[in-house]
Amino acid sequence: MAASNADFFLVRKEQSFIKASIVSKYFWVWAKVMANRVEEFYYVDLFSGQGKYEDGSESTPLLIIKNAISDPLIRTKLRVFFNDENSEYIAKLKSEIEALAGIESLKYPIVYSNKDVFDISLSEVYPNGNIKPTLLFVDPFGYNGLQLDFFKVIKSWGSEVIFFFNYKRINMAISNPVFNKNMKRLFGDDLFNQLAEFLDESTPNVEDREEKVTETICQRISSIDEKIIRPLHYRFRDERGTRTIHHLFFATKHELGYAKMKEIMMGMSSEQQEGVGMMEFNKLTEHQPRLLPDFSIPVLKKLLLEKFAGTSHTVEQIYFIHNIGKPYIEKNYKEALRQLEASKQISCEPPRSKRRSIKGIATMADSVIITFFKL
CATH class of the missing domain: 1.10.10 (Arc Repressor Mutant, subunit A)
Structure with a gap:
């Protein structure tokens, strides 16, 4: 994470709480299954941050490690890899984790890395390059960190990917030729060209444009392995409740993982009708309910x-x-x-x-x- 984004960790925003809750709750479900199936499994966070916000709120890494410590079986089988390009962040994270009660109960020492995400190789994460079941979390500030080559860990049995997609920034970059190289690296040449052509020729409205962009990233992720189920995504709206700023995507090959994550995302939804959620955080609807699609x-x-x-x-x-x-x-x-x-x-x-x-x-x-x- 770049130093220019240091103010991000001053106070935890509500959307950050929602995001961390979804990831940590799913980790718990996934890790319980893995602990009973395999001898070793991994949690990998490529943009881990400093562990705590300045107001004392805990971010995702600390929630994950506290979950691991609390379970006698998980803590003997889990390997953890934390990376952040910001050396101060990774140092703070290490200090926060080492201060946790029971941290010594983890069988495997946590690996801390301080690199640009594109400089990390699989062999640095997995001894001898032997990929084990992994929950990969990718949460960059922009789009350059969405290193989809690393997402190939999902080809390994039991592996799944959660990533934060900065829709607001990517949406602006798609139509700006200056960022074509970055966008092609994200979407792939063919899919990006198809997306750009669609947006150019049809000039879709805001909703249709978002649908096309999210559908394209789903296609991109699904192209990694034909067994991947169409990715789930949870939407975050802006303060006015009118524009999308982020999506939290989840990719898996297993229908049970898909079902469990959907339940978690639905449970964190800000809108419900007849027990059916919108998989969306929209602060506006706490005071001003909207007319929802008929999902009754x-x-x-x-x-x-x-x-x-x-x-x-x-x-x-x-x-x-x-x-x-x-x-x-x-x-x-x-x-x-x-x-x-x-x-x-x-x-x-x-x-x-x-x-x-x-x-x-x-x-x-x-x-x-x-x-x-x-x-």
């Missing part, structure tokens, strides 16, 4: 009836088949299925009368078989 349970019921007409699947299968790219989490699907059962638009095995009830409401376990009637 009735809409989900209609979609399910159309998609699965004349077929039978378990609840779990329905969720994993249908949820990719849609703004619904597992509990939304189960509620929709309960309502469809009550209105006799589907049949369930076992039926409602033979399933466990909580406060008079029949549960909808993953193993329940749902039969959708033909339309």
